[in-house]
Amino acid sequence: MTAKYAQVVLGLPLDRAFTYSIPQDFKAGVRIGQRVHVPFGRDVKIGYIVSFLNKTEVKKIKPLKSIVDEEPLLDRDMLKLTRKVADYYCASWGEVIEAAHPANVRRRTRPLPQTPQAPSISQGLLEEKLALSPRQKAVLELITKSIRKRKHEVFLLHGITASGKTEVYLQAMACALSEGLSSIVLVPEIALTPQTVERFERRFGDRVALMHSRLKARERAYQWQRAKTGQAQIVIGARSAVFAPLANLGLIVVDEEHETTYKQKDTSPHYHAREVASLRAKLAGATVILGSATPSLESFYNAEKGRIELISLPERVTKQDLPEVSIIDMRREITMRKRRANIFSRALEVKLREVLNRDEQAILFLNRRGFSTYISCPKCGYVARCRRCEVSLTYHYASKRLICHYCNYSIEPPQICPQCDASYLSYFGLGTEKVESELHRLFPRARIARMDRDATSKRDAHTKILNDFKNGKTDILIGTQMVAKGLDFPRVSLVGVISADTALNLPDFRSGERTFNLLTQVAGRSGRGEVQGKVIIQTYAPENFAITASTRHDYHQFYRKEIKSRKILRLPPFTHLVNLSLRGHNQKKVQEAADELSSELKEKRTNKGIQILGPAPEAVSRIRGSFRWSVLLKGSKQDELVKLLKQMRCGSGRYKGLRLNVDVDPI
Numbered sequence: 111m112t113a114k115y116a117q118v119v120l121g122l123p124l125d126r127a128f129t130y131s132i133p134q135d136f137k138a139g140v141r142i143g144q145r146v147h148v149p150f151g152r153d154v155k156i157g158y159i160v161s162f163l164n165k166t167e168v169k170k171i172k173p174l175k176s177i178v179d180e181e182p183l184l185d186r187d188m189l190k191l192t193r194k195v196a197d198y199y200c201a202s203w204g205e206v207i208e209a210a211h212p213a214n215v216r217r218r219t220r221p222l223p224q225t226p227q228a229p230s231i232s233q234g235l236l237e238e239k240l241a242l243s244p245r246q247k248a249v250l251e252l253i254t255k256s257i258r259k260r261k262h263e264v265f266l267l268h269g270i271t272a273s274g275k276t277e278v279y280l281q282a283m284a285c286a287l288s289e290g291l292s293s294i295v296l297v298p299e300i301a302l303t304p305q306t307v308e309r310f311e312r313r314f315g316d317r318v319a320l321m322h323s324r325l326k327a328r329e330r331a332y333q334w335q336r337a338k339t340g341q342a343q344i345v346i347g348a349r350s351a352v353f354a355p356l357a358n359l360g361l362i363v364v365d366e367e368h369e370t371t372y373k374q375k376d377t378s379p380h381y382h383a384r385e386v387a388s389l390r391a392k393l394a395g396a397t398v399i400l401g402s403a404t405p406s407l408e409s410f411y412n413a414e415k416g417r418i419e420l421i422s423l424p425e426r427v428t429k430q431d432l433p434e435v436s437i438i439d440m441r442r443e444i445t446m447r448k449r450r451a452n453i454f455s456r457a458l459e460v461k462l463r464e465v466l467n468r469d470e471q472a473i474l475f476l477n478r479r480g481f482s483t484y485i486s487c488p489k490c491g492y493v494a495r496c497r498r499c500e501v502s503l504t505y506h507y508a509s510k511r512l513i514c515h516y517c518n519y520s521i522e523p524p525q526i527c528p529q530c531d532a533s534y535l536s537y538f539g540l541g542t543e544k545v546e547s548e549l550h551r552l553f554p555r556a557r558i559a560r561m562d563r564d565a566t567s568k569r570d571a572h573t574k575i576l577n578d579f580k581n582g583k584t585d586i587l588i589g590t591q592m593v594a595k596g597l598d599f600p601r602v603s604l605v606g607v608i609s610a611d612t613a614l615n616l617p618d619f620r621s622g623e624r625t626f627n628l629l630t631q632v633a634g635r636s637g638r639g640e641v642q643g644k645v646i647i648q649t650y651a652p653e654n655f656a657i658t659a660s661t662r663h664d665y666h667q668f669y670r671k672e673i674k675s676r677k678i679l680r681l682p683p684f685t686h687l688v689n690l691s692l693r694g695h696n697q698k699k700v701q702e703a704a705d706e707l708s709s710e711l712k713e714k715r716t717n718k719g720i721q722i723l724g725p726a727p728e729a730v731s732r733i734r735g736s737f738r739w740s741v742l743l744k745g746s747k748q749d750e751l752v753k754l755l756k757q758m759r760c761g762s763g764r765y766k767g768l769r770l771n772v773d774v775d776p777i
């Protein structure tokens with residue numbers, strides 16, 4: 111290596127590389143993809159070498175301080191991929207590189223620990239493949255053909271719940287292995303899908319590496335290392351596992367591809383693992399399977415346009431048909447029962463009793479945790495709110511406190527209204543805790559468990575709850591969306607949706623889609639074994655078509671209607687959106703900056719097809735004391751939006767004391 115200078119990117123929101131000179135004495139060791147210590151301002155930071163230069167215009171160049179590891183952390187493919195992701199999401203390259211590596215791998219400046227001897231599972235103990243149904247076979251054949259050709263292809267596998275999709279993934283992965291190729295399986299939330307993970311481990315033993323955020327830092331680094339060294343050829347994990355350091359990639363499976371957990375929402379880079387999977391597979395010549403019972407509108411539209419290939423499994427492989435679904439109009443229940451705040455309709459109560467009598471199991475779903483969702487003064491209208499966020503506080507019975515679901519701020523509930531001093535406060539709204547307590551009152555002998563973020567805050571708590579349910583130690587499991595996904599319990603014959611309206615009422619154009627997905631998924635938990643399943647959906651909007659379509663399990667009907675309205679309203683997948691969010695503690699400054707940003711965008715816009723909406727305060731206009739205003743860009747071509755943004759130099763500390771957050775394809 112004779113280069114004089116190295117270009118280094120840093121894990122900061124600055125989308126540019128910095129130039130450093132390479133000291134004479136370690137030229138031999140310097141390679142692309144290596145981590146290096148570099149002086150930056152008054153600090154020393156870890157950076158990543160992305161290229162070399164022989165000359166530069168830059169003045170006052172400092173030398174690299176030291177090389178962190180001899181073996182580059184990133185190979186050329188990973189550099190290419192992270193660069194592409196940064197381009198697509200208008201993010202900094204360094205930040206994408208950091209998102210692609212577990213913190214413990216990135217920060218460790220000593221070599222990674224030697225891989226301990228993994229317990230070796232002999233091939234003979236591994237579970238055999240199932241004999242496929244003719245439909246599964248047909249679908250698998252298309253996929254394996256593509257894997258063997260090593261030609262990049264994306265399949266959308268639309269299969270109803272329990273149609274045998276997972277078995278198809280397993281056999282596709284076996285095919286990849288036999289070709290000497292590795293696979294990645296992405297699942298929406300790994301800690302919530304222990305059953306799926308177990309199936310992969312039973313089939314592939316110690317060739318599997320697990321990657322997810324609930325692992326201890328050391329364990330994560332260890333699993334990463336096993337993938338990097340080729341000891342594991344299969345990686346299963348949540349969103350960030352799409353960057354797993356596997357060589358010879360042949361297949362990426364994105365299970366439940368419609369799930370929003372694939373999008374990194376809170377921190378930059380705001381990538382979507384489905385998008386990254388396609389970018390990565392394209393570079394690697396690998397096959398992608400996007401699997402879902404309720405594909406995202408984006409993916410189904412892509413399939414319709416012929417950009418990806420649609421394959422489907424329209425029938426269950428198990429004995430039972432899809433469960434029968436009834437809608438209960440809760441408006442009528444109220445007048446019938448003359449009781450406020452009734453949680454269980456008569457129909458649901460009757461069915462629950464039957465389930466208990468027959469010694470079967472039920473799952474109840476409500477997408478809101480806590481006891482009462484707000485407390486308020488009936489006299490003056492005071493509502494208890496968070497001091498730092500623009501939201502009301504939720505009452506939690508277990509801790510007897512009012513808690514903010516955005517920042518965890520909590521207070522003891524006041525007895526008397528602090529505003530008018532004249533009245534006691536009333537408790538309104540319904541959360542999982544209250545459902546649980548009402549259940550105990552209604553069915554004192556039933557064994558009841560609750561699964562939500564409060565009940566699973568301790569490590570492994572969710573595993574225990576699910577194991578108890580599996581082993582028949584629990585009769586009724588009540589939970590948030592944690593119980594909606596992927597669970598496969600054959601004795602569950604009833605699913606009750608306490609309120610279908612929580613997702614519908616969100617101020618979001620995807621609320622119908624989300625409601626349809628959630629109801630279909632949760633309904634799919636019922637009737638997976640010997641007994642026919644039953645689903646009861648309680649709602650105040652019984653004519654809403656996301657709800658009625660889900661009772662018929664009719665994805666196609668839902669899609670037709672939804673895609674039409676997206677087209678009329680010029681929303682994704684017909685357009686791309688970019689959300690620019692300005693945040694800061696001074697409301698006036700935030701607002702002024704948002705105005706200025708919007709005006710400048712309008713000035714710089716040459717393409718009249720690009721719409722600039724706002725600025726406007728966000729739905730939750732203050733979080734942790736920080737005000738939020740946003741400007742929304744809308745345009746038919748994603749790259750044109752990004753081009754406009756690049757001219758704006760959005761990343762680099764454009765506004766003093768404020769943060770500008772750029773989210774491409776926001777969710």
Ligand code: ADP
Nearest residue numbers: 240241242243270271272273274275276277427
């Ligand atoms: P999905 O992923 O579509 O929900 P699964 O692959 O989990 O479906 O299959 C549902 C159930 O049917 C699982 O218990 C699975 O073991 C079983 N199963 C899948 N394929 C077959 C098959 N070809 N023969 C028998 N049982 C099968």
Ligand code: ZN
Nearest residue numbers: 496499514517
């Ligand atoms: Zn708060």
